[in-house]
Amino acid sequence: MAKKKSNNKSGKSKKSASKFVKKLIIVSFILIFVIGGGTAYYSYTRIYKPNVITSSSENTYFFIKTGSNFEDVLTALTDSHLIRNMSSFKWVAERKGYINKVKPGRYKLKPNMNNNDLVNLLRSGEQEPVNLVFNEARTKEDFVEIIHKQIEADPEELIKLLNNNDFLKQYEVNNKNVLTLFIPNTYQIYWNTSASQFINKMFKEYQRFWNNNRIAKANKLGLSKAEVGILASIVQQESKIKDEQPVIAAVYYNRLKKRMLLQADPTVIYAIGDFNIRRVLSKHLSFDSPYNTYKYLGLPPGPICIPLGSTIDAVLNQPKHNYLYFCAKEDFSGRHNFASNLIEHQRNANAFRNALNKRKIFQ
Numbered sequence: 001m002a003k004k005k006s007n008n009k010s011g012k013s014k015k016s017a018s019k020f021v022k023k024l025i026i027v028s029f030i031l032i033f034v035i036g037g038g039t040a041y042y043s044y045t046r047i048y049k050p051n052v053i054t055s056s057s058e059n060t061y062f063f064i065k066t067g068s069n070f071e072d073v074l075t076a077l078t079d080s081h082l083i084r085n086m087s088s089f090k091w092v093a094e095r096k097g098y099i100n101k102v103k104p105g106r107y108k109l110k111p112n113m114n115n116n117d118l119v120n121l122l123r124s125g126e127q128e129p130v131n132l133v134f135n136e137a138r139t140k141e142d143f144v145e146i147i148h149k150q151i152e153a154d155p156e157e158l159i160k161l162l163n164n165n166d167f168l169k170q171y172e173v174n175n176k177n178v179l180t181l182f183i184p185n186t187y188q189i190y191w192n193t194s195a196s197q198f199i200n201k202m203f204k205e206y207q208r209f210w211n212n213n214r215i216a217k218a219n220k221l222g223l224s225k226a227e228v229g230i231l232a233s234i235v236q237q238e239s240k241i242k243d244e245q246p247v248i249a250a251v252y253y254n255r256l257k258k259r260m261l262l263q264a265d266p267t268v269i270y271a272i273g274d275f276n277i278r279r280v281l282s283k284h285l286s287f288d289s290p291y292n293t294y295k296y297l298g299l300p301p302g303p304i305c306i307p308l309g310s311t312i313d314a315v316l317n318q319p320k321h322n323y324l325y326f327c328a329k330e331d332f333s334g335r336h337n338f339a340s341n342l343i344e345h346q347r348n349a350n351a352f353r354n355a356l357n358k359r360k361i362f363q
Helices: 002-048 070-079 086-095 115-124 140-148 155-162 165-171 195-209 212-221 225-238 245-257 265-272 309-316 342-358
Strands: 060-064 105-109 130-134 185-189 325-328 336-339
Touching: 002 086, 002 115, 060 070, 070 086, 086 115, 105 115, 130 140, 140 155, 155 165, 155 195, 165 195, 185 195, 212 225, 212 309, 225 245, 225 265, 225 309, 245 309, 245 325, 245 336, 325 342, 336 342
Parallel strands: none
Antiparallel strands: 060 105, 130 185, 325 336
């Protein structure tokens, strides 16, 4: 009998142990599920929770400079205050292999972007192009400053290339007339474009502008593309009135053909380098410079500004006339009086000088 009791106790003990093990397993599974679920949720929020701060009123862009590494990207993101939680971004970037795939550029950020989307964007290198705009810059330095404000191209490198005749030979220009290579417009270009890449792209646009029709017109005038650009720059500084520009172009062309000095006031102002001069005086005319067309025959060696495409067309489509002189009208309308002889021109010039004196414009 005693033996049977022992077996019963042993059986109960085994059942209790079995229940405990089952409970332990269930509890363990619950803990694993809770911990795993918590970890999964934590990872999910790190990856997919919105983490990018953007402007509500305008597009937000993030710039990565050429040669940047992952630490530079983190620094740039911190300095620009674009990330709410930097550690979560870094965690995602490391796991997606971005730390070794940094690509420079200008990236457009979307509102409520998460780390996953941001890393995918930066890793892909799919940057947003810049709408690069430039108009009638007066000097190479002014032009370089305008360009540098819009793309990454190093300004010192760009100036160096614009002055390097060996480099410029391939573009059919030299360091004096190089600004005729650039046709003012709006161009789509990547922000991280280098100085040499920029010039190369502008040359392709220049070739597109100088189509067969324009080349034929320049040839008919006996002018090179650069000479047309130089003449257009003078015309542009003489008048902004579109219907007068072709007439003014023809005046200068007539003087060139007769081997007369151009005597263009804007070239004197350019030579002196004081663009605040409102009235060219006798003392200015003696300034010694190849750009002073009162002293040197023919076109100056380079443009006095970057001419607009429309002004280049004004030169190419100039009318035939006998005018050899022109002078600003005394009503300050911006228009000009034209003359075919010196006597008539002097009468027009005296009227304008008297108007300047009345307005007390003496320099």
